[in-house]
Amino acid sequence: MEMCGGGPFWNGLHRLMLAVLTVLIVLPPLAQADLLARVHFLIPAGPGGGWDGTARGTGEALLKSGLVADVSFENLSGGGGGRAIAKLIETADRQPFTLMISSTPMVVRSLQGIFPQSFRDLEPIASVIADYGCFAVRSDSDIRDFSDVVERIRENPRSVKVAGGSVKGSTDHFVFAKAVAHANINPRRTVYVAYDGGGKAMAGLLTGETQLLSTGLSEAIDMARQGEIRIIAITASERLQDAPELPTLTEQGFPVEFANWRGFFAAPGLSPDRYRDMRDTLRDVVSTEAFEKVRVRNQWTRLYHEGPEFTAFLVEQERDIGKLMRDLGFLR
Amino acid sequence: MIEGLLIGLNTVLVPENLLLVLSGCAIGTLIGMLPGLGPISAIALMIPVTYGFDPASGMILLAGVYYGAIFGGSTSSILINAPGVAGTVATAFDGYPLARSGFAGKALAIAAYSSFVGGTLAALFLVLSAPWLSDIALGFQSADYFLLMLLGLTLVSAFASRGEYLKALVMTCLGLMLATVGTDLTAGVQRFTFGRSDLIDGISFLVLAMGTFALSEAIMMALPGKNADMFDLQSRLRTTNMAVSRCEAAELAPVVGRSSVLGFLIGTLPGAGATIASFLAYGAERRLAPSSHHNTASSESDLVNKPFGEGNIRGLAAPESANNAACTGSFVPLLTLGIPGSGTTAVLLGALIAYGIQPGPRLFIDEPEVFWAVIVSMYVGNVFLLVLNLPLIPWIARLLTIPRNYLVPIIVFFSTMGVYLVSFNTFDIQLMVIIACIAVFLRKLNFPMAPLLLGFILGGMLEDNLRRAMTLSDGSWSFLWDRPLTMSLTVITVAVLTSPLMRLLWQRIRT
Numbered sequence: 001m002e003m004c005g006g007g008p009f010w011n012g013l014h015r016l017m018l019a020v021l022t023v024l025i026v027l028p029p030l031a032q033a034d035l036l037a038r039v040h041f042l043i044p045a046g047p048g049g050g051w052d053g054t055a056r057g058t059g060e061a062l063l064k065s066g067l068v069a070d071v072s073f074e075n076l077s078g079g080g081g082g083r084a085i086a087k088l089i090e091t092a093d094r095q096p097f098t099l100m101i102s103s104t105p106m107v108v109r110s111l112q113g114i115f116p117q118s119f120r121d122l123e124p125i126a127s128v129i130a131d132y133g134c135f136a137v138r139s140d141s142d143i144r145d146f147s148d149v150v151e152r153i154r155e156n157p158r159s160v161k162v163a164g165g166s167v168k169g170s171t172d173h174f175v176f177a178k179a180v181a182h183a184n185i186n187p188r189r190t191v192y193v194a195y196d197g198g199g200k201a202m203a204g205l206l207t208g209e210t211q212l213l214s215t216g217l218s219e220a221i222d223m224a225r226q227g228e229i230r231i232i233a234i235t236a237s238e239r240l241q242d243a244p245e246l247p248t249l250t251e252q253g254f255p256v257e258f259a260n261w262r263g264f265f266a267a268p269g270l271s272p273d274r275y276r277d278m279r280d281t282l283r284d285v286v287s288t289e290a291f292e293k294v295r296v297r298n299q300w301t302r303l304y305h306e307g308p309e310f311t312a313f314l315v316e317q318e319r320d321i322g323k324l325m326r327d328l329g330f331l332r
Numbered sequence: 333m334i335e336g337l338l339i340g341l342n343t344v345l346v347p348e349n350l351l352l353v354l355s356g357c358a359i360g361t362l363i364g365m366l367p368g369l370g371p372i373s374a375i376a377l378m379i380p381v382t383y384g385f386d387p388a389s390g391m392i393l394l395a396g397v398y399y400g401a402i403f404g405g406s407t408s409s410i411l412i413n414a415p416g417v418a419g420t421v422a423t424a425f426d427g428y429p430l431a432r433s434g435f436a437g438k439a440l441a442i443a444a445y446s447s448f449v450g451g452t453l454a455a456l457f458l459v460l461s462a463p464w465l466s467d468i469a470l471g472f473q474s475a476d477y478f479l480l481m482l483l484g485l486t487l488v489s490a491f492a493s494r495g496e497y498l499k500a501l502v503m504t505c506l507g508l509m510l511a512t513v514g515t516d517l518t519a520g521v522q523r524f525t526f527g528r529s530d531l532i533d534g535i536s537f538l539v540l541a542m543g544t545f546a547l548s549e550a551i552m553m554a555l556p557g558k559n560a561d562m563f564d565l566q567s568r569l570r571t572t573n574m575a576v577s578r579c580e581a582a583e584l585a586p587v588v589g590r591s592s593v594l595g596f597l598i599g600t601l602p603g604a605g606a607t608i609a610s611f612l613a614y615g616a617e618r619r620l621a622p623s624s625h626h627n628t629a630s631s632e633s634d635l636v637n638k639p640f641g642e643g644n645i646r647g648l649a650a651p652e653s654a655n656n657a658a659c660t661g662s663f664v665p666l667l668t669l670g671i672p673g674s675g676t677t678a679v680l681l682g683a684l685i686a687y688g689i690q691p692g693p694r695l696f697i698d699e700p701e702v703f704w705a706v707i708v709s710m711y712v713g714n715v716f717l718l719v720l721n722l723p724l725i726p727w728i729a730r731l732l733t734i735p736r737n738y739l740v741p742i743i744v745f746f747s748t749m750g751v752y753l754v755s756f757n758t759f760d761i762q763l764m765v766i767i768a769c770i771a772v773f774l775r776k777l778n779f780p781m782a783p784l785l786l787g788f789i790l791g792g793m794l795e796d797n798l799r800r801a802m803t804l805s806d807g808s809w810s811f812l813w814d815r816p817l818t819m820s821l822t823v824i825t826v827a828v829l830t831s832p833l834m835r836l837l838w839q840r841i842r843t
Contacts, residue, residue, distance in 0.1 A: 046373070046754060046755065052376070053682065056380060060380065060383075074756075075756060076755075076756045076757070077754075077755050077756070077757065078529070078530055078533075078755055078756075078757040078759065078760075079529030079530055079532055079533075080529065080532050080533065082529045083529070083530070083757060114522075114529060114532055115529055158806055161803075161804060167515055167516075167517050167518075167520040168517075168518060168519055168520040169520040170520065191803060193800055193803055193804060194517045194518055194520075194796075194800070195517075195796075195800070196517060196793075196796060197672075197678065199602065199671050199672040199678055199681070200602060200603055200671075202670075202671055203469075203470070203602040203603065203665070203669075203671050204473075204474070204800075206470050206669065206671070207470050207471070207472065207473050208473075209473045209474060209800075209804050210804070222670065222685070222690035222692065223670055223690075223692060225690070226670065226690065226692040226693060226694050227693075227694075228669070228670070228692060228693065297685070297686050297688065298685065298686065299685070330520065
């Protein structure tokens, strides 16, 4: 099943190709080991989701821009992404070309103890894109900005019910919790209504059973442009180039920043050379026209951090989210 | 609207686009036949292929894949009792017994015809009523979805064969219990995972369906006992025969019509979808059936009057047409609101956005050729699917004439591969084998498996919607009668629940 690019068949082929490639690379020393010879993307979820789309989009850009001639994909779901992490660590010595896609939920799930590993057990290479959080209301709502939301909640916490496309304690929920915590409101007094997916949360807002939607910007921006909903705040630090009309939370007096990054990790124990090749490959691909096309098409925001900078970003996010989750009572 | 249709026809009826529909249907059918690979995976896998095309052609190809995959899924349901996606579970209830009693060709043909009619009628409804249907869809809140699921659950009585209501009830409860495994949506708490990360996302539907249906069926076949030889020479000949008699067609026409309308309406609700639609249609037909006590009827021409669950062709036609109509119906919220109501439409939404098109109220106006091309291609996809599959049915049906010692390994292979291909997780295979062993034990004791799946599929949604409704109404049960829509659904549910009791009382009074 080449279309899924995985399974035992792949492992056999992988080893064979590895052998061939080693011979090819080692024998003639004229090849400038600048970029990776090939890239194997490990996707910790089934086909069709955000991780899958980012990995395949990046792979497409690598191929189209001619940076890498051989790109393969492997979907390995299970354990909220933990299975793929475990596999990458266990088979580290056989994964010299593997880049695993991940995102903010990895930090969250690791904190929750869903899997024992964290980003520290892997080699963070770079984050490539981000999706900022946003708050939206129905276009006919009389909530104008986030101060309105805060005011109403202060009067009656049950007057603003917040829809989110994921389980309590995950990103949609804690972005909102973080924002109200800044206004000295106990997030535990607010009403968060969890839906099974962003689409259903959007429907929940439109049917009028909830008053506010907390979701990813990429899931809301087109609906806002069509006039069905109104985005009252985004969690970027400053207004976005692609959508300058959207106000930030910070400028409304709630200095809350949050980026749901998506980035790539390699197996632990990487040689410095190999690490450099991987980093350069990603650094080069994000500046190609092909990647830009994929990025605009999917409404992702640029967020490139590499190596130590990426790790520092992860450490900060982990501390931030950890504190909030403890405040919310999701962690002891 | 007429000029819209003409725009659509103009876009679709060019040779290369027709070729795309055709290849889409073929690829979709092939992928859909593998248990586990349903429309979602088929479309997700084909999206990268379509990036080079213009949006209309891309959508045309994907619509073909979509319909092909749905039909392919019915095929594996009917032939080897392996419903790869939830929408085709109800198809297996009567489709598989039909195939087992030697009418595989006929069952596949009825499935193809009912899907065709369901899809066609729904495409027509879509054209006529999409704009104002989206308003109705937005009238449904969590409380209403909860009652809709509850209504679905009352159908459990439809699956109780030979009056064994208690066993059906026990299995439904087991299904509801299994649905609670995993992370709970409302509170984010892990339940019954026993510390295993593999169970965090719950038991997958596919694992349960393959374990209880396909794999346990294979084991039952392999066990020594009642089914000595499945096919004598006569039934071999009959298997590939796909003729549907005029009398049967006349019986089926109203069934297909009703189920299509029901399926389409349920499909337009973003929180319901094809599975609920097919279950409700099956249950409704079973209740409407003139008299279900014709246990003696077993002659060939009497497939209409066979008890449901033992190979009644109405029981096959109803979920098939409802399933297809609901799939078309799910395009209403997608195209008019930009809200994906099902996993498949979520993937399609991704594809549309990737083409630079945002579905929503302005799609009509901004991109009329895409909007109409999608609708017309749905219709054309339906026609092609019928044309493509009818000649193939005798060949596909021949699968069942394979001797048992070959057929059993084939079923085991496909169900194992289907489960593995979706998750690449060996834990799922182990779980499936365990479930299959338990299922064989239960089946030997005459416990029906369908209520288990019904409870499992509805359980998760039932709970999520109930808890959402409770959160929204601040913990009070008043949501059951606060809004007129919810109120009427409550009344219907109560009526359905109490109707057997009422009938009994009525009979008592009369005698």
